[in-house]
Amino acid sequence: MSELYGYVRVSTKDQCEERQLIAMQEFGVPEKNIFLDKLSGKDFERPQYKRLLRKLRPDDVLVVKSIDRLGRNYGEIQEQWRIITKEKRADIVVLDMPLLDTRRGKDLMGTFLSDIVLQVLSFVAENERANIRQRQAEGIAAAKARGSGSGGRRGLCPKTSVRYTGSGGTKK
Numbered sequence: 001m002s003e004l005y006g007y008v009r010v011s012t013k014d015q016c017e018e019r020q021l022i023a024m025q026e027f028g029v030p031e032k033n034i035f036l037d038k039l040s041g042k043d044f045e046r047p048q049y050k051r052l053l054r055k056l057r058p059d060d061v062l063v064v065k066s067i068d069r070l071g072r073n074y075g076e077i078q079e080q081w082r083i084i085t086k087e088k089r090a091d092i093v094v095l096d097m098p099l100l101d102t103r104r105g106k107d108l109m110g111t112f113l114s115d116i117v118l119q120v121l122s123f124v125a126e127n128e129r130a131n132i133r134q135r136q137a138e139g140i141a142a143a144k145a146r147g148s149g150s151g152g153r154r155g156l157c158p159k160t161s162v163r164y165t166g167s168g169g170t171k172k
Helices: 018-027 047-055 074-087 108-146
Strands: 004-010 034-038 061-064 091-094
Touching (some): 004 047, 074 091
Parallel strands (some): 004 061
C-alpha cells in the first residue's frame, strides 16, 4: 500500500515553517509522515531528507509546497527528482505548481511538459539562492554601516497551533 509523505524545509532555525506544515495537513499528509529540515537548500546533505528518501517505496507520494523547498541547486534538484521518480518509482506533487504532479501525465507529452517545468523552476530556485545571498550581504553591509550589527531579525514565527515534533511528525 502506498504512503503519502511530506517534506518541509526552511533555511535557518529562525525561519517559520508553519505555512508549509499547514499545506501538508490540508493535502492530507499524516503528521507522522512529515519530515522537516532547518537547513540550507544549497545541497541535499540534510538528515530528515535522507531519512525520508530511505522510507520512499514504489507508488509512494512525496508532497512539497514548492520546488525551492526541495532544494536550490539546479543540478541536484534534477538528480533528486530522477532518484525519486525513476529509482524509487515514487511520485512527487509540488503544491504550488500543478504541472509538477507525476501522478498525472505519465505519457510522453506529460513527461515532456513536467521535465520542462522542472528545469525552469530548478533554474529559478538556484538563481533565487544567489539573489538571497546578495541581498543578505547588502543588508549586513548596510547594518554595519549604521552600527547595528548584522541586521538579522529573530523570532518572526508567530505562535501557532501547528508544531513540529522533530521526529517526522507534527503536534497541535
